[in-house]
């Protein structure tokens with residue numbers, strides 16, 4: 330299970346504090362609710378593209394001694410299963426969908442420069458997710474008057490703040506800001522039937 334790391338800061342600051350397993354050790358198991366601190370259980374690595382970072386970060390994992398399941402602490406500047414940081418994705422979506430810049434122009438908005446096809450993929454997923462985002466984010470902010478769900482969702486994300494919205498969506502209702510990839514159950518668990526279909 331992935332939960333969000335209760336840490337707000339830069340990629341660099343995140344990397345620096347990772348050495349100490351006690352720093353953000355969960356005091357209970359979010360899966361079986363046992364009230365014992367979890368045991369440090371190594372790391373996994375994932376790629377990350379951010380404005381000033383393009384490389385591999387480590388994600389700390391903990392093990393529950395009671396249910397034997399692991400919990401990983403994902404920093405809140407990343408979205409599960411996507412390489413680019415939340416900031417990079419947000420800047421692209423705003424440029425393309427709110428400011429109506431061209432695909433190519435939008436792809437240059439958020440450093441580092443990237444192939445515009447990556448942005449098209451985010452837009453497809455965001456469009457599919459927009460109505461659900463409007464409904465869910467209404468718990469945090471007033472629904473803005475807008476011509477469609479895509480514009481309304483963007484306005485609500487802007488007024489809430491993208492990281493704050495992601496924190497609420499992911500930690501509160503297990504919702505992925507861009508929708509869970511195919512092959513994963515609605516809450517991000519690998520679906521039983523999906524052994525052949527790897528998540529995109």
Ligand SMILES: [Zn+2]
Nearest residue numbers: 358361393396
């Ligand atoms: Zn447990």
